[in-house]
Amino acid sequence: MKIRKIGIKNFRGIKELDWSLPMGDVFCLIGKGDSSKSTILDALRYAFYPQWNLTLTDADFYQCKVDDAIVIEITIGELVEEFCSLDKYGHHLRGWDAVALKLTDEPDDHLENVLTVRLTVEKDLEPKWVVYCDRLPEGVHFKYADRNKVSVGLIGTYSEKQLSWATGTALAKLTEAQSLSELLAVASRTARASLDADRPVSLKNFDAAAEKSQEIAKLLGVPVSNAYKAHLDLASINLKVGGLALHDGDIPLRQLGLGSRRMLLCGIQKMGLEEGHITLFDEVEFGLEPHRITRLIKHIRDDKRGQYFLTTHSPTVLRELTVKELHIVHNKGGVVEIISATKKGLEEFEVQGKIRSSTEAFLAKKVVVCEGATEVGFLRGFDDHQIGNAKDSLSFNGIALLDAKGASKIKELAKAFKSLRYDVSVLADADAEDQFSTADVTELLSLGVPVHVWSDKLSLEERAFQDLPWDSVLASVKLAQSELGFPVYDQVRSKFQDALDGDIGSWTESAKLRAAIGVAAKKGGWFKDTTRGDEWFKTVSPAFKDGAFLKRDLALKLGALWAWAEHV
Missing domain, CATH: 3.40.50 (Rossmann fold)
Incomplete structure (x- = not known):
C-alpha cells in the first residue's frame, strides 16, 4: 500500500497541511529547520500506529490549543484485496486521479481505488481511528491489526527497539507471534527450574528468610499449605516478545553504531514485508559517512515494493537524489506548503x-x-x-x-x-x-x-573605495599587499598614471586615487574569494562607527539588506 494524499490539522507545529503526492516511491522533504518535516513523518506513523495505546499530550496540539482537535487524514492506494471487501472497508472506497492528483469521493473504473484513514484526537487525548468517505462521514473503526498491515515503520534517532521482536517492528512481522510467545513462556519456566535445582547453594540465605516468614505466618494465623521458600514469580519475570533481540554472537546489535543500526533496519524493512511497506526515515544522513549515504540511497531507490519518506539536512543526500524525489517544505504561521522541485514552470x-x-x-x-x-x-x-x-x-x-x-x-x-x-x-x-x-x-x-x-554602476570594490573613510582605504590596501601578497603598488600605479609614493601610508586622499585603487582591487582580484572577502570586511569594520560613512551607498545598501533579513 502507498500514500496518495496527506492532510494534517492542528498537530504540533502544523496548523494546516494539504498535500497531494505525485506518483513516486521516494519523497525527500527538505527545507529550513523547524519547518515541520519530522512532524509530517510522525503524523504518518500515528495514522497507522500498530497498537491501541498511542499516548499524546497537550503539547501535541498546535500551540497547545486543545479545543482544536488534531485531525490527520491519510489516503492510501495499491490496496490489498482484504481492505476492498464489503465486509471490511469496501463501502468506503474512493477514487484517486494520479494525473490530476485529485481525490474523488466515488470510486470509478478509470480511477485508482483508495481509502482515507482519519485519526482524530480531541481534548480528552483519546485517539480515534476511522476509515471514512463523504458518503459515510462517521466512518468505520480502523482496527489496530489493520493499521499494522499497512506496514508503516519509522527509522529515527532512537531505534534499538526496532532490532527486537517487539510488537509492530519489521522483525515481528517476519515471525509467527504465537510461536514466539510459546517459546518465551518455555524459557521462563526453564529459568525457574534451573534456579530450583541449585537451591541449596544459590537460594540458601533467601530460604532462611522464607522460613522465618513462615514462622511469623503461623503465629499470626496465616495458613501455610506446604512450606515457604524463595522462588521466581513467573508473572513478574514473564519474558515478552520485545525481550528477544538480534545478536551478533553474544553481542546485541543495539550496540552497533547509530548509522549501522539505521542501515540495517532499512534493509530488514525492505526484506521482510511481502505486501510492501511505507518506511519513514528521519534525518537519513545521521551517523553515516558520505560513501554509506550513497549506498543507502541506492538501496532505497532500488526497492520497488516500498514507499519512502525521508528528511535531511545533508548536502550529500541532496546530491544523491534526483530532482523528482525532492520536495521543499515551507511553514509560515503553521500553514505548511510542500513544493515539488519539478513544479511546473521550473x-x-x-x-x-x-x-x-x-x-x-x-x-x-x-x-x-x-x-x-x-x-x-x-x-x-x-x-x-x-x-x-x-x-x-x-x-x-x-x-x-x-x-x-x-x-x-x-x-x-x-x-x-x-x-x-x-x-x-x-x-x-x-x-x-x-x-x-x-x-x-x-x-x-x-x-x-x-x-x-x-x-553609479560600480562594482563592490569600486563602491567601497569611494565610500570608506580614508584610513579604512589604506588599511585595505595594506591588507592586500602585506597579508594577501598582491603587488599592490604596481597595480594601483598603473591605474593612477601619476607619481605615487612607494610608502602606502603616505598616500594622500583624492577622488582619482580612490578610483584607481577600486579598479586595481577589482582587476587584480584582491578579495575575490570568500575568505579574503571576509578578512577585508573585518579590516574595514571600524568604518561602521563613522556617522558620515553610514550615510553613504555602501553602508545604506548593506543596512537595507540586513533589514530584509530580519523582517521578511
Missing part, C-alpha cells in the same frame, strides 16, 4: 544542476543570491560585525548566502528559488549591464525579489 531553470551546485541554499528559509565569492565573504564579515552589535545572525534568520559565480547567473537563480517559495534577495555589482541589466533588476523587483546594487 523546467527552464535546470533545478537538478542547481541542487548539486547550491545544496546549502535549498536547506535554508531565505536565500541571498550574491554575484560572487567577494560578496559572500563580505557579507559573512558583516554578519560577524552585526552579531558583535547584539544583532541576531543571518543563520538565526534562516539565511543562506549563495555564490552565483557570475553576474549572468543571478536572475535565473533568483527566479528559480523564488518559484520554489523561498524568500530571495540579491546583492550584485552594477558594472556589467550586458550580464545583469537594469531590465533584469526590474523583472526581479516585479516578482518580489529585493535587489541591492551599488550606485
